[in-house]
Amino acid sequence: EAQVTQNPRYLITVTGKKLTVTCSQNMNHEYMSWYRQDPGLGLRQIYYSMNVEVTDKGDVPEGYKVSRKEKRNFPLILESPSPNQTSLYFCASGTGTNTEAFFGQGTRLTVV
Amino acid sequence: SQKIEQNSEALNIQEGKTATLTCNYTNYSPAYLQWYRQDPGRGPVFLLLIRENEKEKRKERLKVTFDTTLKQSLFHITASQPADSATYLCALYSGAGSYQLTFGKGTKLSVIP
Numbered sequence: 001e002a003q004v005t006q007n008p009r010y011l012i013t014v015t016g017k018k019l020t021v022t023c024s025q026n027m028n029h030e031y032m033s034w035y036r037q038d039p040g041l042g043l044r045q046i047y048y049s050m051n052v053e054v055t056d057k058g059d060v061p062e063g064y065k066v067s068r069k070e071k072r073n074f075p076l077i078l079e080s081p082s083p084n085q086t087s088l089y090f091c092a093s094g095t096g097t098n099t100e101a102f103f104g105q106g107t108r109l110t111v112v
Numbered sequence: 113s114q115k116i117e118q119n120s121e122a123l124n125i126q127e128g129k130t131a132t133l134t135c136n137y138t139n140y141s142p143a144y145l146q147w148y149r150q151d152p153g154r155g156p157v158f159l160l161l162i163r164e165n166e167k168e169k170r171k172e173r174l175k176v177t178f179d180t181t182l183k184q185s186l187f188h189i190t191a192s193q194p195a196d197s198a199t200y201l202c203a204l205y206s207g208a209g210s211y212q213l214t215f216g217k218g219t220k221l222s223v224i225p
Binding site: 042043059 | 143144146153154155156157158161201203205210211212213214215216217218
């Protein structure tokens with residue numbers, strides 16, 4: 001089944017403790033992206049990647065890192081999480097520009 | 113700066129009626145506009161894509177229009193059902209060849225039986 005898989009689905013962590021949220025897609029998509037979603041602010045793009053080893057900042061990249069060493073994986077790294085990074089995070093993939101995006105099931109992160 | 117605005121945060125409609133949602137944008141020159149559905153706590157699901165040279169696109173009970181002069185898209189659900197209750201998002205890429213996909217804040221549709 002074609003899908004975008006994020007792990008974990010739920011995570012509670014403490015301020016400053018490094019964490020990684022994984023994202024994997026099995027559709028051989030070149031394009032992958034991370035979003036966060038907050039009430040009243042909608043979906044905001046954090047980082048995106050056009051292909052292996054090619055990434056770029058979205059609208060809200062501060063406090064996040066990404067890497068794209070393989071086509072199928074696009075992990076999101078929070079080196080020193082803070083409470084304002086408490087949010088619902090989504091990974092997405094697609095075949096390229098101007099095409100539909102496929103979303104993962106989301107990761108609900110709470111930083112205390 | 114580029115903006116995508118969905119006029120209503122929430123829309124209540126009686127079952128069987130047609131729901132019409134609006135998406136306006138500024139400082140974009142999009143070749144394509146997309147609509148997604150999102151259920152609470154779940155990822156958005158793609159519904160329709162319309163190209164700038166298409167005035168209208170249909171899929172079952174869904175219809176999308178795209179007016180690049182008005183910089184507006186309308187999303188219609190005919191014969192609405194309670195199962196259509198969800199948040200609907202419009203989305204645009206920042207420009208030709210761009211990989212930066214930006215979403216409006218969405219309109220939460222509630223279809224009342």
